[in-house]
Amino acid sequence: MSTRVLRTAARATAPATVTVVLILAAWIMVTALELVPEYVIPAPAAVLESLLVSWPDRLGPATALTGIETLLGIGIGVLVAVAVVVVSGYFPVVGRALTPLLVASQAIPVIVIGPLLTIALGYGIAPKVVVVALLCFFPVALNLLAGVRDVDARLIDTLRTLHASRRALFWRVRLPFAAPRGFAGLRVSVTFAPVAAVFAEYTGSTDGIGYLMLQSIPRLQTDFVFAQVIVLTLMSSLLLAAVTVLERLVCPWNTAHAGKAHA
Template sequence: MTVRLLRSAGPACVTILLVLAVWISVTAFGLVPDYVIPAPLAVLDSLVSTWPGRLGSATLLTATETVVGVMLGVFVALFVVIVSGFVPTIGQAMTPLLVASQAIPVIVIGPLLTISLGYGMAPKVIVVALLCFFPVALNLLAGVRAVDTRLIDTLRSLHATRGSLFWRVRLPSAAPRGFAGLRVSVTFAPVAAVFAEYTGSTNGLGYLMLQAIPRLQTDFVFAQVLVLTVMSSLLLASVTLLERLICPWNTPAGKRNPS
């Protein structure tokens, strides 16, 4: 177990250590100004000193917007897929619209939502939900349609209903694809919330960045980027764990022991 963990996590840890070593060397020898790339200790000091006041509350707000937005996007995607599963015509009609909608940057919608909904959480939640909705919905719809037709024909010969085929075969078969889309979505969801806060907010990481960047408080900006990185990593780990719980057959152990 320990050897396997070292093999999987070792390369990533070595890469992080190398990047950190280069970062320390560049700042220690003064190769770049502090307002461009601050020293790691300065970033850590900024993180610790501002967390009890501004940074902690801003992180909580941005994290709340992100989690609620992800949950809303997944809920709407599941609703669309379930309706499409029982009424295939709806799914066929919506697929071109979903694909075409990808040409519209979700971030551009942020200012319009701020104008119509104000400076509260609602515009940020909707932006994150839109970002998560499309990848999850498209992957689930593709997975529902990619089920082996021979399996479907066999179950129909055994008088399986459309509902049982969807709940017991199509949706479980599409779940791994849905989680693949969700993993991509949650990685960018905190950044989407920050960009939505750029368009108008009174708190949050995006609001703090807008204040810190003109003042050249680079160490504070780096501290916020570090917080966003940790937030994305935690979301990704949570989705991976949830996938293992819901789709155990799609794990390496499940594939080796399909019974």
């Protein structure tokens, strides 16, 4: 790795690193001076201790379950979104019919559906997966549908003069053009997906991070709650990083273009 690459990475990460350090310093100062009660904002050392002590038998298994719910929900939501877009690519009337419904559905908070899904599907993993899938489905589907329709008409007309079939236009032009917009929706979705799984666990569960939070908050175990929040933050960050890497692999033309524009 060249020195230039290291310098570029350092410049890119420096603002976020400084911000985190300042927040951590302020947190330590507030707790050290006892400006707020410990049950409101615990000391960082107490949070770290709670994280390490509870991880083997409580927080670790709960994180694994919430992670499985999140990954399954993301996978199902993306697969259904892509399937809807593919069908609309062959039958444009389907896309025109579904778009208003998808837009209107955004007015209904997905989390509100959680209790209904718990009643219908029980206290297992299924309702949590459905909540996460719904959260991921709508942004990805809307962005992909918009991207498929926004292809430059001149490009489509040129390819049609070359006798390109509808199938070729969709798979080689429309879908690749829409893919970056789909990833944009996916980046937003995966950031909130773990939180959606936790809220779904609030409505009825026997394990998971949401279940632990329900047990911890009434007991004022704030250090344990902070530890769970840190785990959720790391989970969202890892998912966002994974989607970013996946986008670079699937859409190299878009990332290359973005890099030139940045430069």
